[in-house]
Amino acid sequence: MQPRPFEYHSPSSIEEALELLASVPGARLLAGGQSLVPALNVGEQRVAALVDISELGLRGVTAGDDGITVGALTRHRDLELGEHERAALPLAAEAVRHIGNPRVRNRGTFGGSVALGHPLSELAAVCLAQGAEVSIRSARGARSVAFADYLDQPFQPRLEPDEMVVAVRLDQRPPGSGAAFVEIAQRTDDYALGAAAAIVVPDPGGERIAEVRLGLVGAAPTPTRLDDAERLCLGRAPDDDLLTELRETIAASPTHPGDPFVSSAYRARIAGVAAARALAAAWARAE
Numbered sequence: 001m002q003p004r005p006f007e008y009h010s011p012s013s014i015e016e017a018l019e020l021l022a023s024v025p026g027a028r029l030l031a032g033g034q035s036l037v038p039a040l041n042v043g044e045q046r047v048a049a050l051v052d053i054s055e056l057g058l059r060g061v062t063a064g065d066d067g068i069t070v071g072a073l074t075r076h077r078d079l080e081l082g083e084h085e086r087a088a089l090p091l092a093a094e095a096v097r098h099i100g101n102p103r104v105r106n107r108g109t110f111g112g113s114v115a116l117g118h119p120l121s122e123l124a125a126v127c128l129a130q131g132a133e134v135s136i137r138s139a140r141g142a143r144s145v146a147f148a149d150y151l152d153q154p155f156q157p158r159l160e161p162d163e164m165v166v167a168v169r170l171d172q173r174p175p176g177s178g179a180a181f182v183e184i185a186q187r188t189d190d191y192a193l194g195a196a197a198a199i200v201v202p203d204p205g206g207e208r209i210a211e212v213r214l215g216l217v218g219a220a221p222t223p224t225r226l227d228d229a230e231r232l233c234l235g236r237a238p239d240d241d242l243l244t245e246l247r248e249t250i251a252a253s254p255t256h257p258g259d260p261f262v263s264s265a266y267r268a269r270i271a272g273v274a275a276a277r278a279l280a281a282a283w284a285r286a287e
């Protein structure tokens with residue numbers, strides 16, 4: 001199939017892109033095109049106009065006292081292979097390796113993934129574990145929203161049609177913490193059946209878990225943190241008993257709707273397995 005005809009705009013600044021988004025009826029942003037272009041090609045989506053932001057800067061990772069900021073047009077490949085990016089965001093570097101294939105990672109962007117709001121997004125699990133905040137701009141102004149409050153429904157982020165994600169800020173990881181990302185999928189370039197991003201902080205004696213954050217994919221309709229699962233880990237050593245209890249706790253509350261191929265219960269079980277593996281790997285990496 002061919003996409004329906006649409007206008008194409010190639011603005012030379014973010015401000016111009018925001019003006020176009022506000023003034024051209026039905027305009028949509030085009031970043032890496034890895035989700036939007038296939039959807040246009042098969043007629044799943046139609047647009048009146050595309051505003052191409054792919055070459056407008058906003059690419060790169062900066063670390064400061066207030067956290068680590070990822071520009072919206074930072075490509076998955078930058079996080080996967082860039083020396084500076086890998087050092088600043090090792091958890092994201094581990095996660096993006098599971099996104100699609102090298103072609104997708106070459107073009108796909110952090111901001112595009114966040115704007116898409118896919119329920120099985122690896123980067124969403126990282127954002128939850130690492131306390132992310134989404135920076136958003138429009139011709140009307142700027143605002144930011146905690147990632148935890150950003151996505152209630154699959155593919156329905158809290159983003160107005162005239163708004164652009166310009167950056168995502170993630171917390172610096174606590175000193176001494178370990179982090180790991182584990183994904184289970186049917187094939188390497190498939191979306192996850194279940195995945196988990198774990199950050200764990202040992203207590204001063206190095207024997208028990210003092211703090212934990214688990215960003216889970218597959219356990220609920222959208223990427224989530226489960227209070228029960230995290231509370232279970234506090235003050236405990238990550239031994240076999242805890243890992244079994246963690247798996248069972250996550251498997252016991254399947255709220256993902258499932259689909260004709262993968263049931264809700266199976267997804268939650270897989271998410272539990274991924275979480276237990278991620279917790280054990282994060283602990284092994286903690287100082």
Ligand SMILES: Cc1cc2nc3c(=O)[nH]c(=O)nc-3n(C[C@H](O)[C@H](O)[C@H](O)COP(=O)(O)OP(=O)(O)OC[C@H]3O[C@@H](n4cnc5c(N)ncnc54)[C@H](O)[C@@H]3O)c2cc1C
Pocket residue numbers: 028029030031032033034035036037038072098099100101104107108109110111112113115116118120121122123163164165166189190191192
């Ligand atoms: C074969 C294949 C496998 C894939 N596997 C995975 C996977 O396993 N995990 C995963 O997470 N993703 C996967 N993806 C999707 C990939 O991560 C995309 O890069 C991502 O979903 C969208 O990023 P993009 O830059 O390509 O956005 P685009 O496709 O350009 O845009 C996607 C949507 O976001 C909007 N948008 C883009 N940028 C912004 C912005 N800055 N502000 C506001 N709105 C914006 C667009 O208007 C559009 O609606 C896969 C894609 C393909 C083709």
